[in-house]
Amino acid sequence: MSMPADLLIIGAGPFGLSLAAHARMLGLETVVFGQPMGFWKEHMPRGMILRSACDWHLDADNRLTIEAFLQARGQTPDDVEPLSRDLYLDYAEWFRHQAGIEPLFGTVRSLERRTDGFAAVLDDGAELTARNVAVAVGFSNFPQVPPELADMIPAGRRSHTCDMVDFAALKGKRCLIVGGRQSAFEWAALLADEGAAQVHVSHRHDSPAFAPSDWSWVNPLVDAMADDPGWFRSLSGTEQDALARRLWIEGRSKVEPWLEPRVMRPNVALWPRTALASCRETGDGLAVTLDDGRTLLVDHVILATGYKVEIGRVPFLAGLLGDLAVRDGFPVLDDHFQTSIPGLFITSMPATRDFGPFFAFTISVRTSACLIGQALAAEK
Template sequence: MDQDSETLIIGAGPFGLGLATYLQKRQHDFRLVGHPMAFWKRHMPAGMLLRSGVEWHLDPDNQWTIERFLTERGESAEQAEPLALEWYLAYCEWFIRQAELPVQETYVAQLSRNETGFRATLADGSSVQARQVVIATGFYSYAHVPALLSELIPSARLRHTRDAIDLAAYRGKRVLIVGGRQSAFEWAALIREAGAARVDLSYRHDTPQFTVSDWSWVEALVAGMVAQPGWFRQLPPEEKEVHRLRLWTEGRLKLEPWLADRIFQPEVGLHPRTQVRAVTEKPGGLSVTLDSGEELEVDDVIAATGYQVDIRRLPFLSESLLTDLEITNGFPVLDEGFQSNVPGLYFSSFPAGQAFGPFFGFTIGVRAASRILGAVLNRQ
């Protein structure tokens, strides 16, 4: 069955939901395709706590806020923070209901261009014809595992954090986590609490501080981009680097203080300023040698090595569309309205980070992206 729509939004994570809400309130003809919050539900572990606060809600019109959700539940921000993954997903489900968002719960199998716009073939057998398309998919396709780890560690014993969410599978096991940022330390705490016999972390830098991050300055910058969408791209390279470094400092060089007591435990070993140098497979496990000379006996290795955008890894983009798309450093080249060089094709969320700043890898960017992009789509 073919369906026509002015705008197709691909992805029902935070950025897709925020944009859909903006368009819905303005009676824009759109179709939203994706499984709501699927990455958060399927690729984040139970018991995870979020770094975002109650002010990082999804509604660009500030109606269906986390504060309102708290009020309806009779809870305070102090009671809710730090936000548990399960709690945040409950907010997102409530948000979808309140905004009355029509979500077509399937995936796009292929997106291609034709004479009237774009045609999306869906996994449920239907298709959508749209004049303009917004790709608002998040992190899933960009999981990064360094080549060295892939070469040294047998694939059966190596998982990226994206796929290491069955915590019970690590009960009684010795686990090495490669990486030293928030996700690495939180996975270590959760795996230990799930009954792992031993958890070691190897990372190239000093151990980050367990201290509260200051995100207050980010919200003002991102909100200001609604009036000046080209603000970040117009900065001199050295000023862009200042903002990247400051965000890196808050998001990567600090660990949430509620992790400290969960990490400094007898079963957890920290190995700062180290890298994996050699791996030998033995019956029942691996012998891992770090470049410090330390040797670790482990059963499984988890790569907490983050995500790197490479738009070519999106599985549904047709070859002809990829050929036409201008890409720099893996990112699509975007104008001030999030539009790529392919007319009518827009990118939001993580892939917009090169053009609009690293803030768009966090949910704090949802509302600004929705307002900028929504206004552009309505004008078109």
């Protein structure tokens, strides 16, 4: 393009799409780069059910809501909750079309600073230029594989949940899932649905309760941050820890009750308060010994070990890392998600250190869009 755009958004998942729609409403020339909902399509399994409800929609301007999408289909929230991954993808596609967002596809090889902003260099050598860039890549670069498990389990015998989303190859197989949160239990249910012969679930803590989570207190906190973006960072360490603990209780010590009949089956075994002690190849699979002395014979291990932000793992940021302020692996952000590099914004999971744990969830996309939009509109 001959003149730089106002904003280049790298990432077309929930945070990127929400920001793109809001930026367009503000009259900003916006370019979006990435496959729409690519992580959701490629790294979340069919049949997955979400923990969010219809109020976790994408539109910061409250027009293109999930309720509006359902109304266009002749449905109500009662017809579709709990939401499935596939329905949410349908909503995101509807949202994208209604908002007039047409992302460009390909891979960003590098991001470079220029006198008038930034240039994203693509894998084919082409360049996209913009005065501002928002990085909204979500979870894709941050799967966590604990080193002790990587050393213990042969590479060909283990997968992280983000890479194990097609369960057909595990039909009739014996599987061990390491982890005790919602994803571990949902993957156990999906494996059992697919016909796995045996599914073991090992986790260090007590097994979470099959109980509905109460998210009602989260929405007001996140929505209010659009007017008070420094609220979370102004809390004391003790207050932040208490908030994280409250979120942990709802999101980690509970799993959704609709999973219970799908998990509590004869071929699914839960091993709470255990960890892997050793693993060795045998003629009949992997012999995995837990620290309680029990040995499980399995064919494959799935690591439901979550995600950990290390912003240096985002490949296209490599050339900017020398100027990017980073703390504990997270980019240091101002009240509008702007980094130490003027004009470079980073949102979604990498924002959780400065904005709170909510920003790992789609409930935060609207607040993120509003705050970045405020900074861009003020500049223009």
